[in-house]
Amino acid sequence: MDFASFVVRLTTRFTGLGTGEIEGAIRASLSELVSFLGSGRATLGDLQEEGVIRTRYSQASGDTAPFPEGAGLELPWFQQELRAGRVVRLATLPDDLPAEATAAELEYVRRAGFRSNLTVPIQVAGTYDYAIASGTFDQPREWTDEDVVQLRTAGQLIAGALMRLRTERRLHDLTARLEAENEYLREETRGHLEVAGIIGKSLALQHILEQVALVAPTEANVLLQGETGTGKELLANALHQQSRRADRALVKVNCAAIPASLFESELLGHERGAFTGATATRMGRFELADRGTLFLDEVGELPLEMQAKLLRVLQDGTFERLGSMTTRRADVRVIAATNRNLEQAIHQGRFRQDLYFRLGTFPIPVPPLRDRREDIPLLTWAYVERRQGELGRRIGRITRATMQALQAYDWPGNVRELENVLERALILSPGPDLRIDEVLGANTGVPDQSLAAVERAHLLTILRLCHWRINGQGNAAEVLGLHPNTLRFRMKKLGIRRPGGR
Numbered sequence: 001m002d003f004a005s006f007v008v009r010l011t012t013r014f015t016g017l018g019t020g021e022i023e024g025a026i027r028a029s030l031s032e033l034v035s036f037l038g039s040g041r042a043t044l045g046d047l048q049e050e051g052v053i054r055t056r057y058s059q060a061s062g063d064t065a066p067f068p069e070g071a072g073l074e075l076p077w078f079q080q081e082l083r084a085g086r087v088v089r090l091a092t093l094p095d096d097l098p099a100e101a102t103a104a105e106l107e108y109v110r111r112a113g114f115r116s117n118l119t120v121p122i123q124v125a126g127t128y129d130y131a132i133a134s135g136t137f138d139q140p141r142e143w144t145d146e147d148v149v150q151l152r153t154a155g156q157l158i159a160g161a162l163m164r165l166r167t168e169r170r171l172h173d174l175t176a177r178l179e180a181e182n183e184y185l186r187e188e189t190r191g192h193l194e195v196a197g198i199i200g201k202s203l204a205l206q207h208i209l210e211q212v213a214l215v216a217p218t219e220a221n222v223l224l225q226g227e228t229g230t231g232k233e234l235l236a237n238a239l240h241q242q243s244r245r246a247d248r249a250l251v252k253v254n255c256a257a258i259p260a261s262l263f264e265s266e267l268l269g270h271e272r273g274a275f276t277g278a279t280a281t282r283m284g285r286f287e288l289a290d291r292g293t294l295f296l297d298e299v300g301e302l303p304l305e306m307q308a309k310l311l312r313v314l315q316d317g318t319f320e321r322l323g324s325m326t327t328r329r330a331d332v333r334v335i336a337a338t339n340r341n342l343e344q345a346i347h348q349g350r351f352r353q354d355l356y357f358r359l360g361t362f363p364i365p366v367p368p369l370r371d372r373r374e375d376i377p378l379l380t381w382a383y384v385e386r387r388q389g390e391l392g393r394r395i396g397r398i399t400r401a402t403m404q405a406l407q408a409y410d411w412p413g414n415v416r417e418l419e420n421v422l423e424r425a426l427i428l429s430p431g432p433d434l435r436i437d438e439v440l441g442a443n444t445g446v447p448d449q450s451l452a453a454v455e456r457a458h459l460l461t462i463l464r465l466c467h468w469r470i471n472g473q474g475n476a477a478e479v480l481g482l483h484p485n486t487l488r489f490r491m492k493k494l495g496i497r498r499p500g501g502r
Helices: 003-014 019-037 076-083 103-112 145-188 203-215 232-241 260-268 304-316 342-347 353-359 373-387 400-408 414-427 437-443 448-465 476-480 484-493
Strands: 041-049 052-060 072-074 088-090 116-124 127-136 193-195 198-200 222-225 250-254 293-297 333-338 362-365
Touching: 003 019, 003 145, 019 041, 019 052, 019 127, 019 145, 041 076, 041 145, 052 076, 052 145, 076 088, 076 103, 076 116, 076 127, 116 145, 127 145, 198 203, 198 232, 198 373, 203 232, 203 362, 222 232, 232 250, 232 293, 232 333, 260 304, 304 353, 342 353, 373 400, 373 414, 400 448, 448 476, 448 484, 476 484
Parallel strands: 222 333, 222 362, 250 293, 293 333
Antiparallel strands: 041 052, 041 127, 052 072, 088 116, 116 127, 193 198
16 A cells, blocks of 8 residues: 555545544554554654653554553653654664663663654644654664655644544533533522512522511511612512512602602692693502502602601601692501612701601611622523523523623622623623623723633633634634634734744
């Protein structure tokens, strides 16, 4: 068989193989290489450990034994030459071994019984990470330039198959790890507290729900104080649902949304003709909440004049509709909410102290999301699973890096801001992975450095696992769910360069 036919045979052997068939094909190819070269043994070695050549695959003829696969040999001179891209051609051993070789290498050659050796470095992805060797054990041999070309060509084919095997295994391992990580993150969302739509398992949230459970069955007024978007309305729902008034209405009043001129009418109602535009009698919110619960949201936004009118109603539960002389009574429990510091507003003269005491019989401080970061994975999955169908998406995985980026952000808008970010992330995530880089980095004010660091570390991990391949089967862009040009752009933006500058 001539060498061209031999190369075609090797190329054909490695075409279309499944992952489980590659190792057998490598061993068969090395065995045929021994026969073709008329040598005693052929070995593919790994040069990536400092001073060590580790056997990956080895085949021999006759009585010669192959090297044990996985064995590491301390051959610093050999490795130095091969990592520099130089062919090691030794016709007569041990005589041809140079003075630079160590005593241990001389001892190894003698012990192994080599009479000659040819080792050719194999370049993969720009570096000499592998080498292929052939040797004789019965007599010396002059290795020709043609031998070098043939051994290098065969070595490149075999090393290419090995790289494909390693890439596919690493991608398999990466997929398995991501799936396991994803399952772990899903497990984190199981067994959590969920009361009236309030999701979480943090100690801070548990403490709040314990307070809700304590005060809900009583008739005490409750004041919920916390930043915008922390879920105060959900807590008001929970208080009402766990109260003895749950079978009656929870009537909501957004104090910040009602003009001062209309507040009295909205709260107390009016008779027909009470003012211009009052074409019909209307029942007010306070009356609607009779034997139920009145939720006064953003109560801290009320002007002082309106605060006085509200206080009068709350003190004795009596009121008159605008345009009416009839005094009415309503049995109402009040839950109020504000994102303002009402004690500070009292000192500044912007909120009535007597109204504060009336509303705040039982105050509940609601913590911001940054104080219960462990709830963010639960909230994220809950929102994604609730909204993805409506948006035509199917998210199967949220990576640990993505979740860590979400948990690292301080969320000044709290849960409401988180939901806003996730909504946009779902729209920008056509694949199975939730992508937040564009949304979180560009639109919410996360420090670019910290977010970029997370993204850069993730890209580097995938690129290394894929041996910096950006095109072709199993490439990094495919794993990341990006177009190759998009990945190149992200690499350039983040200052990621392939080792060796290539």
